[in-house]
Amino acid sequence: MVIIAPSLLAADFGRLREEIACIEAAGATWLHLDIMDGHFVPNLTFGPGVVSALRPYTKLTFDVHLMVEQPENFIQAFAEAGAEWISVHVETCPHLHRVIHQVREAGCRPAVALNPATGLQGLEWVLEEVDMVLVMTVNPGFGGQRFIPSMLRKIEELARLIKAQGKEVLIEVDGGISADNAAAVCRAGAQVLVAGTAIFGQQDRVAAFKALHYAASRAEEVDARTGYRG
Numbered sequence: 193m194v195i196i197a198p199s200l201l202a203a204d205f206g207r208l209r210e211e212i213a214c215i216e217a218a219g220a221t222w223l224h225l226d227i228m229d230g231h232f233v234p235n236l237t238f239g240p241g242v243v244s245a246l247r248p249y250t251k252l253t254f255d256v257h258l259m260v261e262q263p264e265n266f267i268q269a270f271a272e273a274g275a276e277w278i279s280v281h282v283e284t285c286p287h288l289h290r291v292i293h294q295v296r297e298a299g300c301r302p303a304v305a306l307n308p309a310t311g312l313q314g315l316e317w318v319l320e321e322v323d324m325v326l327v328m329t330v331n332p333g334f335g336g337q338r339f340i341p342s343m344l345r346k347i348e349e350l351a352r353l354i355k356a357q358g359k360e361v362l363i364e365v366d367g368g369i370s371a372d373n374a375a376a377v378c379r380a381g382a383q384v385l386v387a388g389t390a391i392f393g394q395q396d397r398v399a400a401f402k403a404l405h406y407a408a409s410r411a412e413e414v415d416a417r418t419g420y421r422g
């Protein structure tokens with residue numbers, strides 16, 4: 193079952209509660225929250241104060257993506273703010289294994305994120321510790337960028353690695369996801385699709401969410417009929 197996680201980065205920041213209510217009414221179950229520090233990525237967004245202020249107004253699963261240096265300094269604050277999932281970038285964590293455990297000890301489900309230029313090699317020894325791998329399909333920092341097609345092969349390789357290790361690890365993709373490529377990323381092995389511009393950048397958010405969900409689900413129908421999986 194594919195999960196569409198609308199990315200708040202592309203929402204109207206002056207109407208966050210309404211934006212969230214809208215996508216929840218459309219059928220969303222997850223919300224992706226991009227935390228940027230102006231160092232690891234050249235942009236700033238918001239911190240745990242905003243996450244905690246939104247938490248009482250929705251039942252959506254909060255999927256917090258830390259695009260920050262030294263993420264270990266912020267895990268507890270985002271856990272207390274109401275995050276269910278916390279992703280940390282392998283590029284920011286020399287002690288990745290320890291940071292993953294810190295996320296779990298804070299009561300959240302840990303995920304590791306990879307920039308487009310980062311290979312899968314560093315994952316082998318932490319794969320059994322995480323619940324999800326986030327494959328960035330654009331260079332992180334900004335919404336509205338074009339999907340990098342070579343990431344399809346990375347998703348396929350990751351899906352094979354996870355299968356070979358016999359793990360239950362979700363694959364999430366983030367960046368440039370739209371109804372045009374949703375089926376392709378799902379066929380490659382993605383189960384969680386983050387989408388900002390394709391949902392919050394559209395006039396009719398409900399129709400956009402449903403169109404994306406339909407496009408992704410079509411891939412599953414084709415898989416079920418043909419047995420094809422990446």
Ligand SMILES: O=C(CO)[C@H](O)[C@H](O)COP(=O)(O)O
Nearest residue numbers: 332333335336367368388389
């Ligand atoms: O992590 C991100 C940027 O670093 C965003 O989640 C991502 O870019 C989603 O935006 P869009 O769907 O518009 O590409």
